[in-house]
Amino acid sequence: TDAEVSTRKKTFAEVQTERLDQAERTVLIKCPSKLNEEKLLQYLSSHGDVKSHFFFENRGINALIEFSEKGSIASLQDAVGIPSASEHHVVPFKSRLFTFTLKNPVSQRGEEAPLHLSPQCHIPVKDLIEKLCLADSISSQMYILLDEHQLTEESIRLRFLACSLVRDFTCAYFPDSTVKPFGSSVNTFGKLGSDVDMFLDFGDTEKHATKMKKGPFEMEYQMKRLPSERLATQRILSVIGDCLDNFGPGCVNVQKILNARCPLVKFSHQPTGFQCDLSVSNSIAIRSSELLYIYGCLDSRVRALVFTIRCWARVHGLTNSAPGTWITNFSLTMMVMFFLQRRSPPIIPTLDQLKGLADEKDKHIIGGYDCSFVSDLRKIKPTKNTETLDELLSEFFEYFGNFDFRKNSINLRKGKEVNKPESSPLYIWNPFEQDLNISKNVNQPQLEKFIAMARESAWILQKEDKTQQMIDKEPWGLAALLIPFGKSNSSKMKNRMKGIGSETIRSLLDSLKLNNANSQQKAVGK
Numbered sequence: 001t002d003a004e005v006s007t008r009k010k011t012f013a014e015v016q017t018e019r020l021d022q023a024e025r026t027v028l029i030k031c032p033s034k035l036n037e038e039k040l041l042q043y044l045s046s047h048g049d050v051k052s053h054f055f056f057e058n059r060g061i062n063a064l065i066e067f068s069e070k071g072s073i074a075s076l077q078d079a080v081g082i083p084s085a086s087e088h089h090v091v092p093f094k095s096r097l098f099t100f101t102l103k104n105p106v107s108q109r110g111e112e113a114p115l116h117l118s119p120q121c122h123i124p125v126k127d128l129i130e131k132l133c134l135a136d137s138i139s140s141q142m143y144i145l146l147d148e149h150q151l152t153e154e155s156i157r158l159r160f161l162a163c164s165l166v167r168d169f170t171c172a173y174f175p176d177s178t179v180k181p182f183g184s185s186v187n188t189f190g191k192l193g194s195d196v197d198m199f200l201d202f203g204d205t206e207k208h209a210t211k212m213k214k215g216p217f218e219m220e221y222q223m224k225r226l227p228s229e230r231l232a233t234q235r236i237l238s239v240i241g242d243c244l245d246n247f248g249p250g251c252v253n254v255q256k257i258l259n260a261r262c263p264l265v266k267f268s269h270q271p272t273g274f275q276c277d278l279s280v281s282n283s284i285a286i287r288s289s290e291l292l293y294i295y296g297c298l299d300s301r302v303r304a305l306v307f308t309i310r311c312w313a314r315v316h317g318l319t320n321s322a323p324g325t326w327i328t329n330f331s332l333t334m335m336v337m338f339f340l341q342r343r344s345p346p347i348i349p350t351l352d353q354l355k356g357l358a359d360e361k362d363k364h365i366i367g368g369y370d371c372s373f374v375s376d377l378r379k380i381k382p383t384k385n386t387e388t389l390d391e392l393l394s395e396f397f398e399y400f401g402n403f404d405f406r407k408n409s410i411n412l413r414k415g416k417e418v419n420k421p422e423s424s425p426l427y428i429w430n431p432f433e434q435d436l437n438i439s440k441n442v443n444q445p446q447l448e449k450f451i452a453m454a455r456e457s458a459w460i461l462q463k464e465d466k467t468q469q470m471i472d473k474e475p476w477g478l479a480a481l482l483i484p485f486g487k488s489n490s491s492k493m494k495n496r497m498k499g500i501g502s503e504t505i506r507s508l509l510d511s512l513k514l515n516n517a518n519s520q521q522k523a524v525g526k
Contacts, residue, residue, distance in 0.1 A: 009297050009377045012290040016180060022157065023164035025051070025070050027096040028271050031061040037115060040100060047079070048072025054154050056118045058273040063100075064157060093247045095168060097271050118154035120273060121193035125315060125482060132479040138390040138461075141478040142304040149307050151190045159185045162272045163198045169243045173236075176203040179278070187289045188296030189306055189333060195275040199282060200240070233280040234258045240278070241265040284432050287364060287371040291431060295337055295348050297377055301389055302348060306336045308393060308478065315482050316453050318446070325443040327426070327450060334412060334428050334438065339396050341415035345385045350415030351431050354380070371432045393478070397458035401451060409437075457481050 010018070031040065037055075040063065044050050049068040056062055067073060073096060080098055083090055123131075128148055135141045151159075159181050167179040183197040184190035226232045238256055245254035250270035257264050264279040296303050310329055313319045320326045340347040357374035364371040374380065387395075408417040409427035413434070420427045422437075425447040430436035460480055469476035475483060 011375045011377070012186075012293045013375065015293075016186065019156070019160045020164065020178065020180065022066060023160040025068070025073065026064060026066045026157070026161050026164070027073060027076065027098060028161060028165075029063045029065060030097075030099040030271075031055070031063055032100065032102055033061060034102075035061060035100075035115065037113065044076070047075040054118050054157075055115045056120055056154065056158070058120060059270065061115065061117070062271070064154070064161065066157075091247050093249065095249050096165060097249050118152060119192065120155065120158075122149045122191065125311075128311075129475055129479045129482055132477070132482070133473075133475055135477075137388075138393060138477040139388050142308045142389045142393065145311060145478065146304045146307045149191050149311065150303070151185070151192060155190075155192055156185070158272045159196050159274065162196055162269050162274050162276060165269075165271075166198065166240075166244070166248075166276075166278060169248065170200055170240055172243075173239070174202055177201060178203070182282075182285050182289045184329075187292035188303060189292055191307070191310075195277060196269075197277050197279075197285075199279050199285070200236070201281045230263070234263050237263055237265050237278070237280060241267075283364070283366045284369070284371065287366070287373075287432055290375070291351070291354075291373060292333065292337075294354070294373070294375075294377065294380075295340075298348055298380060299383060301387075301392060302336075302340060304389055305340070305392055305396065306333050308389075309336055309396065312457070312481055313450075313453075315484060317484075318450050318453060323441075325441055325446050327439065327442050327446060331426070331428055331439040331442070334431075335400065335410060336396070338410045338412055338415070338428075339399055340392075341412065342399070343385055343387065343392075343395075345383060346415065347383045347385045347387075349380060351413040352415075366432070369432050369434065390477075394458060394461045397454040397461070401454035401458050403451075405447060405451070453485070456485055 029040075041050055041053070044065055044067075047067075048071065050065055051068045052066045054064055056064070076098075077094055077096075080094075082092065083099075122128075128145065131144055131148070132141045135144055163179040163181050167177065170177045170179060178201045179198050180201055181196055181198050184194050185196050185198075226235070238258060241254055241256040244251040244265070244267055248254075248267075252268045252270055254265065254267040257266060262279055262282065264277050266275070266277050268274075269276050296306075310319070310332055313327065313329075313332055318327055319329055319332065337348065341350050351373060354373035355370070357379045358372045359374075362372050362375050404417075405426060407419065409420040409429060411418045411429045412431050413429065424437050424440050424442070425444045426439040426442040427437050428439045430438050461477075464476060464480070469480075474480075
């Protein structure tokens with residue numbers, strides 16, 4: 001029942017379905033800067049009940065409007081005019097994106113109440129550091145950081161709306177198709193301002209296959225046959241990419257990257273302000289999103305620690321939005337999960353334990369890999385671990401600052417350090433495709449830089465005299481870790497780098513100096 005669902009934590013699938021349905025009943029309206037909120041809502045209500053709405057800033061003021069009934073949108077669309085083609089000719093595609101203008105703005109000026117605008121990006125690191133200094137413990141600092149960086153309800157809705165607007169195009173060719181977000185938009189670890197990864201799903205082709213098994217005859221569609229699934233994917237994405245490029249209001253910089261390992265279409269969706277990546281359904285990526293969703297829902301410390309470590313890594317130039325030999329956010333997140341599995345008692349269960357709790361409906365075999373794990377959060381026993389985030393942060397740096405990366409790999413299925421199957425500097429088992437290393441891109445200098453930064457951070461947290469620093473108005477706790485470690489620390493660093501190959505020390509210290517200059521700009525820019 002609905003009441004029962006609302007009191008417990010919803011499953012990943014329930015959340016997805018609910019959000020996709022909500023997005024179908026939603027429109028986006030560009031508004032004038034002097035806007036009478038009441039008049040807009042009054043006008044919209046003539047087409048049906050407005051269930052919820054919010055305003056946000058993106059190249060001017062915008063309103064996201066959710067109707068109670070999908071039919072209200074058709075009624076609104078019937079009443080909406082087509083822009084007059086004075087200097088441009090328009091492509092007559094009728095979407096759910098509208099522009100609202102006041103015919104005689106002067107007479108309606110009045111004293112407009114200022115609108116509440118939902119933030120679409122997080123505050124710069126230097127502002128965050130100021131906020132953190134006012135907290136009373138590292139724990140509260142971490143929750144402040146989480147609160148500043150995590151996706152808001154409004155940002156999540158806009159993400160699902162962006163997918164829903166793309167679906168309006170795919171449905172023209174494939175009426176049963178859906179477009180769903182995956183990755184950081186849905187796994188509870190998304191950061192304000194991050195890109196939207198979306199994929200095109202053609203409904204369950206498997207379900208159709210079983211439909212026809214009964215009865216004395218069989219009937220099936222005649223469909224175009226192609227030599228490989230990859231070619232079909234490339235052709236479909238190519239056409240959808242062209243549609244977005246030619247007809248999609250506000251879809252700009254459309255790039256078709258069809259020869260990638262995973263073919264995709266990249267585009268900028270101006271109405272929502274998102275950078276989007278559209279690919280064709282990748283079941284394993286969905287399972288990873290759901291696994292992280294489960295871990296994120298189990299204990300509030302999980303997300304606080306992940307967001308903190310990712311922000312820390314970004315400030316020190318350990319991660320980078322450009323692809324390269326850096327540790328990725330996904331790898332970093334997996335390292336945090338592994339660390340939490342290794343606590344005593346563990347804070348989150350291993351993937352094998354989650355698989356043990358799975359029932360029939362949780363069974364997923366994808367491309368020969370067993371991707372089954374429990375979906376109902378109630379079946380997972382809460383942890384007995386009571387460590388504070390203060391302790392966990394310090395222990396995380398301690399643990400990875402002294403981890404034997406030469407010999408061991410990180411395995412979330414078992415929650416154990418296991419011998420590396422091959423010689424990559426950092427080996428993190430892909431939780432589902434068990435023969436892949438998700439951190440294969442990371443090279444030795446980058447790993448050693450991570451180790452050095454972890455040791456430095458552990459040391460800063462241990463030697464710290466919080467009270468004195470608060471009196472001196474110096475950044476303390478987490479705030480002290482989010483300031484790039486300066487050149488003055490190079491000599492101290494050398495002492496703590498014992499046991500790290502000397503040939504990379506030089507390149508490491510050079511990259512530190514380089515990064516110092518870069519990371520401040522980057523941290524602020526991100």
